[in-house]
Each structure stands twice: as structure tokens, then as C-alpha cells.
Amino acid sequence: MTAVIGRRRASTGVRLALLIAFVVIFLIPIYVLLVTSFKPLTEADPGQAWNLPRTWTFEAWRVAWEKLAPGLWNSVLLAVPGSLLSCVLGSLNGYVLSKWRFPGADLLFTLFLFGMFIPYQGVMIPLVQLLVNLNELTGLQGVFYGGIPGLTLAHVVYGIPICTLIFRNYYVTIPDELIEASRVDGAGMLRTYWSVVLPVSAPAIAVVIIWQFTSMWNDFLFAVFLTGPTSWPTTVMLNNIAGAQATPYSQQMAAAILASVPTMLIYVLLGRFFMRGLMAGALKG
Amino acid sequence: MRRARTWLPGLLLVTPSIVAIGVFVYGMLGWNFRLAMTDKHDEVSEGKFVGLKNFVDIWDLPRWHLSVQHTIMFTLVFVLGALVLGWFLAFLMEKGVRGEGTFRAIYLFPMAISFVATGIVWRWLMNSGMEQRAVGLNRLFDWIGLPQWQWFRDPDWGMAAMALPAVWQMSGYVMALFLAGFRGVPEELREAARVDGCNEWGVYRYVVLPMLRPVTLSALIILGHISLKVFDLIVAVSGKQIITDVPAVFMWVAVFDSHDPAKGATIASYIVLSVAIFVIPYLIWSVRKERRS
Structure with a gap:
């Protein structure tokens, strides 16, 4: 009985983990949109593509x-x-x-x-x-x-x-x-x-x-x-x-x-x- | 039969809509087909009737072959991708998880955004630059040790990449459909199967899955007809490039750049036919089903 409950709990955990992983993947484009939109032109090089802006600016907006x-x-x-x-x-x-x-x-x-x-x-x-x-x-x-x-x-x-x-x-x-x-x-x-x-x-x-x-x-x-x-x-x-x-x-x-x-x-x-x-x-x- | 006096006012009230649909849907579809059967290959000529000549001739164009192949690959990846991912997300949530509302909202929100806006961010994500020039997913893949590739510029698999933004956008919708489907299976039915000695997999395989068939069919039809006419997304991601050409973009080019109405109408007719072939049986089937119940 405890084994069954344990397994069920484990499966709930796995499901939750998977759902959260998908949330991260789904939000990637949103992260990119927001982060890039606040970057000044000086930070436009590919090397910093995924970084947060060092200086936030509303200029692009x-x-x-x-x-x-x-x-x-x-x-x-x-x-x-x-x-x-x-x-x-x-x-x-x-x-x-x-x-x-x-x-x-x-x-x-x-x-x-x-x-x-x-x-x-x-x-x-x-x-x-x-x-x-x-x-x-x-x-x-x-x-x-x-x-x-x-x-x-x-x-x-x-x-x-x-x-x-x-x-x-x-x-x-x-x-x-x-x-x-x-x-x-x-x-x-x-x-x-x-x-x-x-x-x-x-x-x-x-x-x-x-x-x-x-x-x-x-x-x-x-x-x-x-x-x-x-x-x-x-x-x-x-x-x-x-x-x-x-x-x-x-x-x-x-x-x-x-x-x-x-x-x-x-x-x-x-x-x-x-x-x-x-x-x-x-x-x- | 009720007397005309009782139903006539109703008919009169919907008459404007009947006329509008008659003219704008059926009249114009007919007009388009007729145009496709003429030799009006520029904007000034009268256009003589040439039968199905344009429908045959278009298969001589390499560009048409390409755009058809592209649509097939896009459709396969998009429809299967969105169907499987949407089903999987619903499957994970089916028995209820904490924060279900939040999960649902996040998976669904891409649907509220236009393909044009989506296309802009995905064009950045799927930028084909590599090594030093890599941005977007290639840069990310480099960090985590995955191989970089050309994404939608890949000559063989480009359209598979093009389907990714569409999967991202539509799988939440499929999830919502499936979730409603899962929830529509009465708990007593599952319980009965369990009592009869079914394990969870058996319950799923023999009780739940068969009941999801109508939902799956609806999802297939919706995804399929979006896929066959896909236009905005392609234009936003790659513009009019041949490498990602599809019939809808080809038609746009035929009308605005080549100024060839007959060719544009021919392509449009093929798009309509490809959708009608499976939508008409589906509509007849669902109207009959509704009438039975």
C-alpha cells in the first residue's frame, strides 16, 4: 500500500517537473522579446544575445x-x-x-x-x-x-x-x-x-x-x-x-x-x- | 409544417447575412475558379476560357513543386507536433495538478499573439548564423553542447524548423481541447474498468483513448486547415524567399509581383480544394451527428 502511494507521489512529482520544464520552454520567446527590447544598441552583439541588459533603456520602445x-x-x-x-x-x-x-x-x-x-x-x-x-x-x-x-x-x-x-x-x-x-x-x-x-x-x-x-x-x-x-x-x-x-x-x-x-x-x-x-x-x- | 407567417420574419431577418455569404463566399469562390480557367495572365487582357489548362500547366513550374513539398513537410511536423505535444500536456494535467490554471494560461497565451509578432521573435531564435555570429537558439545550443544548424534555411529540413513556431503557438489550444476531452470521460467508466481488472494503462488504452477520438478529429481538422493555408508566419519569418515558399506566399507573389491574376487564382483554387477535400466530409459528419443527438 505504501509502495503504491509512494509511486503515485513520485509520478505526481514527475508530472509536475515535466509541466514546469515545458513552461520554461514556452516562455523562452517571451524572455527574448522582453530582454532584447530593453537593450541599448551597444549591447546588440551576438555574444550577449541571451544576457540581461547591462543598462536598461526605453529607447527602442x-x-x-x-x-x-x-x-x-x-x-x-x-x-x-x-x-x-x-x-x-x-x-x-x-x-x-x-x-x-x-x-x-x-x-x-x-x-x-x-x-x-x-x-x-x-x-x-x-x-x-x-x-x-x-x-x-x-x-x-x-x-x-x-x-x-x-x-x-x-x-x-x-x-x-x-x-x-x-x-x-x-x-x-x-x-x-x-x-x-x-x-x-x-x-x-x-x-x-x-x-x-x-x-x-x-x-x-x-x-x-x-x-x-x-x-x-x-x-x-x-x-x-x-x-x-x-x-x-x-x-x-x-x-x-x-x-x-x-x-x-x-x-x-x-x-x-x-x-x-x-x-x-x-x-x-x-x-x-x-x-x-x-x-x-x-x-x- | 408551420405557416409561412410564423417563419417568414425570421428568414427576412437573416436575409442580409444569406446574401452576404452567398456573394462573398460562394459567389467569389466561383468567380475565382472561373478566373483560374482563363488565360488572363496580365491585368488588362479580357481572359479567354481555357478550361483546366492552368491547373495542369502549374505543375511544370519547379517553384510550385517546391511549395507543395514545403507544405507537406510543414503540415506533417506542425500537425503531428502540436497534436502530440498538446495531448501530452493534457495528459500530464488530466488528473489535476496544483496550479493547473496557471499552467493552462501559460501554454495557451501564444494563441492570443499574431503570427506576425511571433514570427519576429522566432526569426531571431532561428537565426542561421553560426559560431561567432550565432544568436538565438544556435548560441544557446552551443552552450549546452548541441549541434548548431541552419534552421529554416536548411535546404532539406527548413520547413520542419518553420513548423516550430506554429507548434509553439497552437499546442496550447490542442491541450485545451484534449483536456476537455479527458474530463468528459465519466469517472464511473474508469472505475468500472478498474473493477473488471484493468490496470491504469488498460483503462487508458480501452476506455479513455477511444473516447478522445472525436476531439482528436476536431484537432486534426483545425490544425490541418491552418497548415494548408499558412501565410503570415512564413512571411514574418522569412519573407518571400523561395527556400520557404508555400502556395499562399506563391499566390501573393503571383498577384502582386508577377501581376498574373489567372495564376494567382489557380493557386488559390488549389488551396481551397486541398482544404475542402477533408473539411466538407467533416462538416457533413458533424452536422449529422448533432442532428442524431
Whole structure:
């Protein structure tokens, strides 16, 4: 008996040791990011690559902030309205597809789901063409193609499937009797949505906003195809900063951290909802 | 059948989304396929219908062969790596450890960061400089006596190195999926197997493992479709270099540098097809499963 307990304790110890070893490995890139970003240029030689800075300086952070700030602002202009819009569409769709179903709703839902998995490369060339045409048609140069509104449109539209899925799966858990009762009371579809469904939607709204905000903030593919120098969001600008040969490592690393701060904050503060989004997205990557 | 009056308002409410998905997903996929079947190899020509010519011709390009081979190696290392590591981490935590929440948070946080930011630090870590010029992992390896190598610049195994940042980023997600899977196995089931004389390994092999199959399948699909369209990470780590070329980067070059829409559309179509081949059966399977339960 003591042998069994002893063995079990040993195995717990081994598991804990392994987990800690993996934590160290997982944190290596973070160590590098932080340490390098605080180094002055004089300590940039390879021999000191893994050392802590001898003199800590914010110089790289200052320069990185100056270079990246327009991109960060563009990303805010994209991700804040974009995730709110996604939320509205997803919520209405999810409500109808779970509680106000029409013939063929299942088929439609499956067709939506496929939209979640398509590699966006498959729509990129027509999308660029359409946005260019919209620019010409409306006479608004640099709005749809080469502008934040066009990028937002793309993200909102291609976000419809995942947002619909999250809301639908959440609304399925609302008892049908509640909806039925409201209907018996004479409330129509929208009235029921407003007074019964929306008030209990907070968790799903949080999940969708976090999910969409993160994917809009981190997206590079749409951004690189659809935006231009004045509308480049964070990721494109970051890639340009880091891609320039002249940019010292310290600035690249500081810029990379700056670019990740908003999503990291969300992750730290609202990790619970972030997890739920991931699980809902178990159908998506 | 309920009367139209009851379901029509719902249909109307989702109509904008139906139209949007119809146009932006299905319409544009179709448009892209049609473009791929024309000879519009510059931006001004009309583009005559040439059938599947582009789909065949692209196999004459050495660069295309390379990018396909690269994707295969990247996919193998990334999918297997993330799957095995994610499963292993979940396995270590499955029975509960002290500080589980902290461990989970640390393994998962890379997911919150963009591939572009990740790429910057990994490019430094996987710098191919050696000896005196070694930084990053080569410098570290030198200290602990491991051989230095070229990482993603290695002509044969470069894409295996390229998969490392992706494994780092996604294995926490796989861990979370597996952990949910492990926890979904009812304790009574394990207990019953133990009573029947199973040892712990037997319980794992015959009770837990079969129940993890759906989770494993989901993880495979998610990792697989990320892998086949990988773009940001490659661009951030090595830019447009041929040595790490993949179809998504090749397509980008075809559209913006070679100004060849038909070629870009052909590559894009291949990417879509490679994903659709396993995602469509998976979707049909999961919708059917949901309907059964």
C-alpha cells in the first residue's frame, strides 16, 4: 500500500517537473522579446544575445511606438466597430437559427459553416476586384479598397459564420418555453428578441467580441491584400518595420510586444471568455 | 409544417447575412475558379476560357513543386507536433495538478499573439548564423553542447524548423481541447474498468483513448486547415524567399509581383480544394451527428 502511494507521489512529482520544464520552454520567446527590447544598441552583439541588459533603456520602445502608432490606431478603427457589427449580425442570425427556424435552416447553417473554413485566398482576388469597383462606383477613393472601411467589411462578412455559430449554440440553451410564453403574450419576433433573448446574451456577446477583436487585430492576410500605406493596420506595419534590414532587433522586439499588448490584455483579463470562444471555435481555427 | 407567417420574419431577418455569404463566399469562390480557367495572365487582357489548362500547366513550374513539398513537410511536423505535444500536456494535467490554471494560461497565451509578432521573435531564435555570429537558439545550443544548424534555411529540413513556431503557438489550444476531452470521460467508466481488472494503462488504452477520438478529429481538422493555408508566419519569418515558399506566399507573389491574376487564382483554387477535400466530409459528419443527438 505504501509502495503504491509512494509511486503515485513520485509520478505526481514527475508530472509536475515535466509541466514546469515545458513552461520554461514556452516562455523562452517571451524572455527574448522582453530582454532584447530593453537593450541599448551597444549591447546588440551576438555574444550577449541571451544576457540581461547591462543598462536598461526605453529607447527602442520609444522609437517602436513612434513607428507603430499609426498602425495601432488603424487597428483600433478596424477592430472596435468591426467586432461590434459582427456581434449584431451574429446575434440576430443565431437567434433566428435556434428559435425562429424556417424550412431549410439546417442546410443554411451547414452552408454558413463551410464559409468558416474556406482559406480566404480563395476569395481574395475577386474581393480586391469588388472593392476596387466599389471605389470607382462611389467615387470614394481609398475607402473600400485601400481603406479601413473595406477591410472592416471583409472581416465582418467572413466573421458571420463563426459569430452565428457561437450565438446559435448559446441560444439553444435558452428554454423554448420562454420564447413560447413571450409569443403567447403577443410579442413578435423582434420584441421577444429585445425583451427575452438579448438581456441574457451577455456571455455570448463577450465571447464574440473577444474572438472577433482578436482575429481582426491579428489578421495579416486581408490587411496585406486590401489596405494601403495610410490604412495599414498593426500587423502589416509591424511586418514592414521588422522586415527592414536597418531596424535593430531591440526595436523589432519592442514593436512586436506593443502590437500584442491589446490582445494579451484581453487574454489576461477575460481569459475565461477567450477559452469559451476557442471551444466554440473548435470547429474553426 | 408551420405557416409561412410564423417563419417568414425570421428568414427576412437573416436575409442580409444569406446574401452576404452567398456573394462573398460562394459567389467569389466561383468567380475565382472561373478566373483560374482563363488565360488572363496580365491585368488588362479580357481572359479567354481555357478550361483546366492552368491547373495542369502549374505543375511544370519547379517553384510550385517546391511549395507543395514545403507544405507537406510543414503540415506533417506542425500537425503531428502540436497534436502530440498538446495531448501530452493534457495528459500530464488530466488528473489535476496544483496550479493547473496557471499552467493552462501559460501554454495557451501564444494563441492570443499574431503570427506576425511571433514570427519576429522566432526569426531571431532561428537565426542561421553560426559560431561567432550565432544568436538565438544556435548560441544557446552551443552552450549546452548541441549541434548548431541552419534552421529554416536548411535546404532539406527548413520547413520542419518553420513548423516550430506554429507548434509553439497552437499546442496550447490542442491541450485545451484534449483536456476537455479527458474530463468528459465519466469517472464511473474508469472505475468500472478498474473493477473488471484493468490496470491504469488498460483503462487508458480501452476506455479513455477511444473516447478522445472525436476531439482528436476536431484537432486534426483545425490544425490541418491552418497548415494548408499558412501565410503570415512564413512571411514574418522569412519573407518571400523561395527556400520557404508555400502556395499562399506563391499566390501573393503571383498577384502582386508577377501581376498574373489567372495564376494567382489557380493557386488559390488549389488551396481551397486541398482544404475542402477533408473539411466538407467533416462538416457533413458533424452536422449529422448533432442532428442524431
